[in-house]
Amino acid sequence: MIEWQFADTDEVMINALLPEGSSEYELSFVALYFGNLAPMGPDTVSYTGSAAPGTVVLAHDPTPVLPPTFTPDEYYYEALLRVQCSDGDWSEVHRFYVSPFSLLNNPSVNCNIPFTSFIHLIDGAGFSYAQVIEAEEGDSTLFVDDLSILVDIGHSYIGDLSITLTSPQGTEVELLSYPNFLGNSSALSLIFSDNGDEVISNSGIVAPAQPLSDFAGEPAAGTWLLEVVDNLPLDDGYLYGGCLNINTLACSQTFSGKVFYDFNANGIQDENEPGYGHAILQNTADSSYFFSSSSGTFNRCAALDSFDLQLVNVPNWYISQPASHSLSFDGSGTPANADFALQPDGEVADLFVYMSSLGFDRPGFENSYLVSVSNQGNICVDNVVLEVALDELLSLQDLSGADVFSLSENTASAELGSVCPAQTVEIVLHHSLPDTVALGTELQSSVVVTPTEGDGNPDANSNVLTSIVVGSYDPNDKQVNRAETDQDFKDAGDYLYYHIRFQNTGTFYAEFVIIADSIDPLLVL
Secondary structure, X not given: OEEEEEEEOOEEEEEEEEOOOEEEEEEEEEOOOEOOEOOOOOOEEEXXXXXXXXXXEEEEOXXXXXXXXXXXXXXXXXXXXXXXXXXXXXXXXXXXXXXXXXXXXXXXXXXOEEEEEEEEEOOOOOEEEEEEEEEOHHHOOOEOOOEEEXXXXXXXXXXXXXXXXXXXXXXXEEEEOOOOOOOOOOEEEEEEEEEEEOXXXXXXXXXXXXXXXXXXXXXXXXXXXXXXEXXXXXXXXXXXXXXXXXXXXXXXXXXXXXXXXXXXXXXOOOOOOOEOOOOEEEEOOOOEEEEOOXXXXXXXXXXOOEEEEEEOOOXXXXXXXXXXXXXXXXXXXXXXXXXXXXXXXXXXXXXXXXXXXOOOOOOOOEEXXXXXXXXXXXXXXXXXXXXXXXXXXXXXXXXXXXXXXXXXXXXXXXXXXXXXXXXXXXEEEEEEXXXXXXXXXXXXXXXXXXXXXXXXXXXXXXXXXXXXXXXOOOOEEEEEOOOOOOHXXXXXXOOOOEEEEEOOOOOOOOOOOOOOOOOOOOOOO
């Protein structure tokens, strides 16, 4: 039996139940994966010491296997433990993993059916990797009522992955879809549960892409299959393991809440008061951070201790009520609620505008720019007008998202009416680029939103988008195997062999590729 917990990122406490006759132990930590760096091979740090039978606590530092510049917060270690008996023989090696990032580091996380994988997710598009999880009748009740699963992965681009879980009856549920919003994060420790939040962070309790309730009523015992697919090339990693919880709560202690705009300062989220998406919250006990969902909600496992929970990124012109929550957990299982209301601090208007490209500017093709106008203040702004000036090489074709607007060759004006706090208006500009523009040309387009008088941050009322023209370029040639022919060549009925070469040396993929060729009319195919 092995349990572990990191006291700090450079010290892991391992509780091990050693067998009768134990006299010495050897504990090794192996470097398998360094996030965005390639696997470094079998770099190992080992510790030895005396050991008596029974439960012992081994406290050691696994970080010497890491490069000097690497931050260990999201690293997973392979751990190898063996003991020597009084007769001098060594036991078999017990292999497991530890990580300060894994949710298993939280003693409040329940682990009904643990599994250890160490499956190398080798670089390759579409490669699939499967882990068998055996659920015996003694591990769960007869039928599935509630189910959650914790998955630990290290990978240089988590956004490439998709994950599914298949029951012994063949029911398949997608846990993590591709594409997803996890991008180039290099570690994943997620509890998939139907009461979780949307997937916006690589740690926490999240809702699966498809409901786990699809397993409800099925026999729990049998072989479950966890499958990870790497959908794109160039990145690799490891599936370390996790826990399958059947009819067992994923966390013995939880805290949840929401962050929302409280425009009328009544402490209640009314119908017209949206959530504050992607809020950053800090647990002061261990200085860890996590994010709320796009709607402002959060749901987390809690360790059995006391801590303050505070909102880090309080938006300008608002105050957080309360400033923090003092939470304490004693193992009773009672969940805690920790809502944060963002109440206006004075009366301030603050318009913000940003322009981005939805595609690529290519000679002879059309593209679209997205303009987002939002009110980051705490009062409504009336008579908002958007003015756009595209690069002189671009020609405006159309504008969508506004009822009242005007267009010229490369400028546009749109009347947006009133924009209230936390509201965003999106305008899409459709334009074209002549096919004579050279690759690598820099385009500069600008946007301004008014009024600016009395604005809390007038510098945010304008934005410039720089775009580089990209495209395909196709140098080609045609060669023949003989420069001249004679009568013998003709009498023998020999062939002329033509070799046509084409390539793309541009900065974008080629579309509508057509190979057209002509030969002299005196030649016969």
